[in-house]
Each structure stands twice: as structure tokens, then as C-alpha cells.
Amino acid sequence: MQTVDLYDASTFERAIPHDYFRWLRENEPVHWQPPRPLSTQVADLMQTEQRGFWAVSRYRDIVEISLDQERFSSERGTVLNNDLTEDRMAQLRLWMINQDAPRHTKLRKLINKGFTKRIVQQMDRHVRELSAGIVDRVARRGECDFVADVASELPLLVIAELMGCPVEDRTKLFNWSNQMIGFEDPDFSNEMGAADAMGEMFEYAGHLAQLRRNDPREDLTSVLLGAEVDGERLDELTFNMFFMLLILAGNETTRNAISGGMLALSEHPDQRSKLAQDLSLLPRATEEILRYVSPVISMRRTATRDVELAGQKIAENEKVVMFYPSANRDPEIFDRPDEFDITRDPNVHLAFGWGPHFCLGANLARAEIRIVFSELLTRLPDIEVCGPVRRLRSSTVNSIKSMPVRFTPES
Numbered sequence: 001m002q003t004v005d006l007y008d009a010s011t012f013e014r015a016i017p018h019d020y021f022r023w024l025r026e027n028e029p030v031h032w033q034p035p036r037p038l039s040t041q042v043a044d045l046m047q048t049e050q051r052g053f054w055a056v057s058r059y060r061d062i063v064e065i066s067l068d069q070e071r072f073s074s075e076r077g078t079v080l081n082n083d084l085t086e087d088r089m090a091q092l093r094l095w096m097i098n099q100d101a102p103r104h105t106k107l108r109k110l111i112n113k114g115f116t117k118r119i120v121q122q123m124d125r126h127v128r129e130l131s132a133g134i135v136d137r138v139a140r141r142g143e144c145d146f147v148a149d150v151a152s153e154l155p156l157l158v159i160a161e162l163m164g165c166p167v168e169d170r171t172k173l174f175n176w177s178n179q180m181i182g183f184e185d186p187d188f189s190n191e192m193g194a195a196d197a198m199g200e201m202f203e204y205a206g207h208l209a210q211l212r213r214n215d216p217r218e219d220l221t222s223v224l225l226g227a228e229v230d231g232e233r234l235d236e237l238t239f240n241m242f243f244m245l246l247i248l249a250g251n252e253t254t255r256n257a258i259s260g261g262m263l264a265l266s267e268h269p270d271q272r273s274k275l276a277q278d279l280s281l282l283p284r285a286t287e288e289i290l291r292y293v294s295p296v297i298s299m300r301r302t303a304t305r306d307v308e309l310a311g312q313k314i315a316e317n318e319k320v321v322m323f324y325p326s327a328n329r330d331p332e333i334f335d336r337p338d339e340f341d342i343t344r345d346p347n348v349h350l351a352f353g354w355g356p357h358f359c360l361g362a363n364l365a366r367a368e369i370r371i372v373f374s375e376l377l378t379r380l381p382d383i384e385v386c387g388p389v390r391r392l393r394s395s396t397v398n399s400i401k402s403m404p405v406r407f408t409p410e411s
């Protein structure tokens with residue numbers, strides 16, 4: 001099998017290398033990926049010397065890592081594949097995603113106070129209204145760019161609504177998030193660096209917090225600012241950083257699931273018509289979209305001591321990178337793993353991770369995917385991809401930048 005460079009974001013820009021992952025699962029489930037030189041634009045965030053990492057491709061090994069924070073830390077080196085500068089790491093450790101117990105447990109408990117079932121259920125109604133509005137705007141046109149006009153709109157509007165940001169600010173949030181997540185892609189990394197985007201988003205969060213402290217409302221920002229665990233509240237720095245994490249974690253990922261789902265349905269017209277004829281299949285179809293697309297490509301851990309995984313010795317401080325698209329096609333767990341089957345059951349995929357860091361927004365993301373496809377397949381049942389699909393150059397998120405679609409226009 002020809003080696004594929006899993007460090008190189010261009011690898012994933014072409015496509016997820018499923019054949020290579022199959023080979024790795026069968027032959028080298030814990031595989032050494034050597035380092036590669038960095039592009040210059042990201043030097044203010046990254047160390048100039050990057051280290052190689054262990055690439056983990058099997059479902060069971062990824063579950064083992066995700067459950068064992070004592071041996072595989074999210075905090076030591078953050079969850080990003082690249083080696084960041086010490087300053088940047090110190091800052092990013094304010095994100096719960098880059099923390100281990102007990103710090104993580106405490107912060108997650110506090111944040112959970114905002115992510116109650118009630119808040120998410122209330123969002124369901126908004127998601128319905130927002131989805132209908134998005135489809136209204138394109139329905140008479142007969143064609144559109146699915147990513148710009150549909151997939152990226154909904155998650156942004158939902159997070160803006162959830163946090164209580166004015167809706168007109170969503171373009172700002174969209175651009176900042178693109179700059180930060182797309183730093184490896186020339187389309188996004190030129191105009192403004194990821195570091196600048198981070199600074200501006202941070203300031204924005206501070207301003208929003210100030211507004212809500214003076215005048216609390218019925219939004220997550222107000223709930224979070226008022227929540228307490230063991231007599232402690234979120235300080236300003238932690239709130240601002242959490243705001244950024246939500247915008248980044250909840251926006252790009254859900255967008256990718258929706259556009260990847262559209263592409264999968266378009267490439268499998270039999271599945272699309274089965275779903276359009278029976279919308280009660282939507283919850284299962286949503287899980288299958290998440291499994292098949294795997295919107296997050298990888299998350300990293302760092303070994304806290306010398307460990308052994310699947311017979312491979314890993315030294316303390318070495319990087320261990322989990323590849324979710326590979327786990328989600330592991331034949332040990334899934335029958336016919338490369339088939340897109342919207343009736344698949346059971347479907348215990350790892351698209352949202354596993355264990356203590358399991359995605360906080362999973363239910364919200366599921367609702368968005370389910371509702372937007374319900375709206376699309378009811379009103380534009382013959383919607384299909386009709387032109388070139390441009391993918392993002394990223395080794396972290398499985399993202400589509402643009403994808404033309406056509407459909408019979410609503411009269």
C-alpha cells in the first residue's frame with residue numbers, strides 16, 4: 001500500500017483516504033506518521049519544529065484512548081494535531097475540550113447547567129423556523145450554492161440565537177470561524193490570520209457578556225454567567241473562551257454534516273427517495289449521515305507516560321491522533337461499513353467522540369440535521385448536487401467549501 005501523509009491537509013482536501021485507513025486498520029492500527037514542514041502563515045500559533053504522531057485508526061483503540069484521560073491527556077498538548085507555542089497552549093487550555101479531570105469535570109458541570117434539555121428543546125422550535133426561512137430564501141431559484149445558502153446558515157443562526165447574539169452579527173462570526181478552522185486553506189488564511197480572528201472574537205464575547213451582566217435575558221449567555229458550581233462562577237476570561245469554543249465547535253462541524261449529508265443523499269438516489277417517502281426514517285438517517293460523513297476528522301491526545309496501545313509502545317509526551325472517519329468504517333463494528341444505509345441500526349458511531357469529552361452539542365446538532373433535511377425533502381424533494389464539490393484543505397474537519405445544487409423551483 002502506498003503511504004499517505006496524514007499530516008498533510010491536502011490529503012484530506014482531495015478526499016478522506018478510506019482505502020489507506022482500511023489498510024492501516026488491518027496492518028498498522030497504531031501507525032507512526034512522520035512530521036512535515038509547516039507553512040509560514042501559522043508561525044504565530046505553531047512551534048516551528050513539528051513532531052510526528054501516532055495515527056490510530058481502529059474503533060476499539062479510539063474508544064480506549066477516549067475513556068482513559070490518565071494515560072491520554074487532552075490538556076498536555078491540546079486536542080489539535082499540531083504542536084502549538086506554549087503561550088497559545090496556555091490560552092487554549094481555558095477550553096474544556098483541552099482539559100482533563102478534575103478541571104474538566106468541574107467546568108463541564110457548570111456549562112451543563114446552560115445546556116439543559118429545556119434549552120435544547122426550546123431550540124427545536126427555533127431550528128424549525130430558521131430552517132423554513134432558509135429554504136424559503138432559495139426555493140424559487142431552482143439552484144443555489146448549498147454550502148453558502150443552506151448548510152452554513154443554519155448552525156450559525158442557531159448558535160447566534162442560543163447565545164443571544166444579534167442576528168446581523170452572524171457574518172462576523174462566520175468569517176472569524178472560517179479563519180480559525182480553515183487556517184491550512186489558502187482561501188481563508190490570507191486575508192486575516194487565525195490569531196487576529198481569535199482576538200476579535202474574544203473581544204466580541206467580552207462585549208456580549210457585559211451587555212448580559214447588566215441586562216440578563218433568556219439566553220445561554222445569561223444562564224452561563226449566572227451559573228455556579230461549588231460556589232464558583234465562570235470568570236470573564238473563561239466565558240469569553242467558552243464562547244469561542246461554541247462558535248467553532250458548533251458551527252463548522254454541523255455545517256459539514258449537513259453538506260456532507262446532502263452529498264451522500266445525492267450520490268445514493270435510492271436512499272434519498274426512501275427517506276423522502278418516509279420521513280419517520282430521519283432520526284436513523286441522521287445517525288448514518290454522521291457516521292458516513294464523520295464531520296470531525298481527528299482529535300489528538302498526548303501520552304502522559306510510556307504506554308502500550310494495540311501492542312505498540314508509545315513514549316511519554318508523544319502525540320496520539322484518533323481518526324474518526326476510520327473508526328466509523330471499522331468492519332469489526334459495522335456491517336457493510338462503506339455502504340450508506342439510512343436504515344442502519346444499531347449505529348453506535350464515534351462522530352461525536354466518546355467518554356468524558358463526548359460532544360456537548362450532540363443533541364442540538366442532531367436536531368439541526370434532522371429538521372433541515374425534513375424541510376428540504378418535503379419542499380424540494382428532487383434536490384441534487386449538480387456541479388463540482390470544493391473541499392476545504394484541513395486535517396481536522398471534513399468540510400465542503402462550495403457545492404452547487406439544483407431542484408424543481410417552488411411556484
Ligand code: HEM
Nearest residue numbers: 096097249250253254257295299352353357359360361365
Ligand atoms: C455534527 C456536528 C458536530 C460534531 C461531528 C461534533 C464533534 C465533536 C467531537 C468529536 C468532540 C469530542 C472531542 C474530544 O473527544 O476531544 C466534540 C466535543 C465538543 N463539542 Fe461537538 N460536534 C458537533 C456539534 C457541536 C455543537 C452544535 C456544539 C455546541 C453548540 C458542540 C460543542 C462541543 C463542545 C463544547 C465540545 C467539548 C466537550 C468537552 O470537552 O467536554 N459541538 N464535538
